[in-house]
Amino acid sequence: MVYSYAFRRHLYGSQAPPWAIRHHVLIDLSCLAIVVAVLFFSPAAFANQPVSHLQLMDYHGALPPTGDNALESVSATPLPDQQNINLGINIEPVWLQFKVEAGDPPIVQLNNPLIHQIALHRYLPETSTFSAPIQRVAFTPLLGDELGRWRPVFELTEPGTYWLKLSSPQALRFQLSQTTLPQVNSDWRGFLLGQGLYLGMLLGLLVYNGVLLRFLKNSNYFWYLGFVGSSAVYFFLQKGLMFELVPAFPKLVNEALLFTALSIGIISALSFCRTFLMLPEQDRLMDRLFMVFIVFGLVCLVGTWWLPGHVSVKMFSVLGLGTMTLFCLASWRALQRRFRPARWLLMGWSALIVGCLVFILSIYGVLPHNLVTYYGFQFGSALESLLLSVALADRINLLRRERETLVKEKLRFATMSVTDGLTGLYNRRYLNRHLDESVQQARLQHQPLSLVMLDIDHFKVFNDRWGHLLGDKALQHFADILVEAVCEEDAVCRFGGEEFTIVLRHQPVQQALDVAERIRTMLRTTPLMTDANQAIPLTCTIGVVQYQVPESAKAFIARADSALYQGKEGGRDRVMSDLMTHQGST
Ligand SMILES: Nc1nc2c(ncn2[C@@H]2O[C@H](COP(=O)(O)OP(=O)(O)OP(=O)(O)O)[C@@H](O)[C@H]2O)c(=O)[nH]1
Structure with missing residues (x-):
């Protein structure tokens, strides 16, 4: 119940909805009822009767007292609970006395096997002395054929007064009961x-x-x-x-x-x-x-x-x-x-x-x-x-x-670190790494490698006329066209500002020129639509180069940039390479 309350506080804070309180109270009451029922109605541990006239003797000797008035000489205190005995920790031996009457069940058992010393003596009234320690009942142990006498179970057939000596460094807690052998x-x-x-x-x-x-x-x-x-x-x-x-x-x-x-x-x-x-x-x-x-x-x-x-x-x-x-x-x-x-x-x-x-x-x-x-x-x-x-x-x-x-976060950060926030394309950091790897691969495998560099024409004028927000939209529009125009394995990156690059692995310049031309035509034929449904035409200039061994990635980019520059110089809206020029309609 305490936990139910604690969890209720934990789950709902101070503003627990009424149904939650009702629902927890019901659980609490049911738990309480089950616990009480189990505690009070479960079967008795040992359905045996306690020994009769059990008394704690004010005597701590190692052996039972002897002499004519052996029993009377020692004062005795009846134990308040005759069934569950708790005598605490005792350094000296403790003596108990009980009676067996005619017709009592013959077995007396003590249910604590850890008590170090247990000795049981019968008082012999004829001589006012005590018998030798009574042997325990022998049982067949769980394993092996030998008989074990370790369990504190005694068969007492003769009625009379018995003295029980207990000594143990542990607390003396046990039940002492009379029963029958089948019950034991x-x-x-x-x-x-x-x-x-x-x-x-x-x-x-x-x-x-x-x-x-x-x-x-x-x-x-x-x-x-x-x-x-x-x-x-x-x-x-x-x-x-x-x-x-x-x-x-x-x-x-x-x-x-x-x-x-x-x-x-x-x-x-x-x-x-x-x-x-x-x-x-x-x-x-x-x-x-x-x-x-x-x-x-x-x-x-x-x-x-x-x-x-x-x-x-x-x-x-x-x-x-x-x-x-x-x-x-x-x-x-x-x-x-x-x-x-x-x-x-x-x-x-x-x-x-x-x-x-x-x-x-x-x-x-x-x-x-x-x-x-x-x-x-x-x-x-x-x-x-x-x-x-x-x-x-x-x-x-x-x-x-x-x-x-x-792991997901790490992946997200890794993706973010190589992605351009505006267009969702790869950024310059990715391009540098990817181009280095591509150059290495092209060298080792003797495979062609092409680089396409693209720049939107008169973008400054566009920004001045339509504003930067629409300028951003134009960049996104161009990025969408680039992604649509190339295959998945081609890396499309934003180089910076309104400049973009595409790395085409395994492709010679002729194929790269076709890709570039396709992009140029797509941009020309797909104007940017404003919210007011106004179509704004856009064009781009593209420089295309093929990798030449042993140039570095940096030099490779510089050549692509130079081809692009030539395209701009040549009048824009065109594809230029250091091998050939594709001029489109203006
Ligand atoms: N809206 C917007 N503009 C950008 C962004 N990055 C760069 N620009 C603008 O792009 C323009 C680039 O201008 P320039 O480099 O002079 O080139 P251009 O006007 O396109 O002229 P050419 O390239 O010679 O055709 C600048 O006005 C930049 O402010 C961006 O993320 N968003």
Whole structure:
């Protein structure tokens, strides 16, 4: 809704037409209704019942307390939310106590595979002591034939009081529920299917954008791949899938790898955003902040292998929150600069933030605990990866369009630089270049080359009598006749003032004389028509010469000019060459 409002402002400014407001309000309300419906009516994440009488024990020893009054000696606090447990970060072991009653479902499972140490003991009332740690249920792992015992699932057949020890440098957030074995397996299949879909989608994006990187060689794609690849690795490790492949994989290494993937992901995302929004060129302040966070990300990357887990968690929380804020701020500022593809970026990061928020709010019980909220972060990440891919495509499109416009502009300027503004013919600059090339070609290929130089007669008198504006029209009229009289490959140029030239490649002087005569006759028989429909006769004098090796282009022009001059001297309205004279009627 916020974006809808922002885009409305962006699209229409302050003068949004009423229909646009109605139309956006409708979209806003529909979005809100869909989000609320999905959040509240999606299937429950784990349709299992919580364990009963769950209490947090005020005891932090490594082993359960012993002695006659072992249970009574430790004070206990019932947890406010028996289903979704959030005990935060704890450096010392945490002990929980719960009860299993006759008739309860036999399986107790804890749905966080990353907790370093989980030990479950049954209280033995006869001796006032605790049993040895209870073995986890063995499952057939996804790959291989061996049985794995890495999942925190216990089969508790005997009613009684149980003590659960948890120690982990990560935040202790989980659900502890009672269920049946078929339900555990069904949940697990659903979970694996979801993870498979997520990882499959990311893999598709990786391959697709990897191919684009290969062809487009654009650094944005490199950072995008870094980000999506790290997200895939992060969730693979965070959801405990590594233990599915290698049940004995050390938890500490899993955790360090998880944070490594997270920092590489954040560094890639920061670099992606930086190059995507062209911050070094467009937003220096944001660019500096991004650089600070990239350095911080590197520090976290190294630190995670050396620092205690709970310190890493805090550092990454600051890094994550700071980065998210920066993304939104930089994208917003880019939108203000009217950089359109930034909207995809803004939507992508927002999807991740919203996903994250939904997840956190469900932990605190504000939102219901169901599939959407439990996997909110992952949903957000999937949506974000998709939107960023769209953002890349949009940006590449924009760049391509910009490049096409540049090429067109370049072509337009190149054409303008060799075109005469009044007549649309080639100008003197073009003539010089073209004649040089033609002379070279004529020399090398031993081909004839002719030059025709034309000048409107008594043009000064024409201007004086009819004015310069009509004089301009007369020049355009003459230019039209020249273009009509010659072939496309013959270069017709305005030499300057009322003087024109035609370069006739591969043509000897005899043919050039025919062309010249044709022009002279056409001009004579096609007077200039004024707006008042008055016919004004025009004539021209033409000098024609054939190239003679080894003269220069300059000397070639000078000879044509001289032939023209002779024609003027001879009485005008005629074609002259240094070989022969064609005199027309006057
Ligand atoms: N209207 C108009 N006049 C131009 C343009 N360029 C040059 N002229 C005019 O063309 C005239 C050329 O005059 P001259 O060089 O004396 O030649 P002329 O009057 O045609 O006499 P001859 O060439 O000897 O027949 C000048 O009056 C220029 O002002 C132009 O772009 N538009």
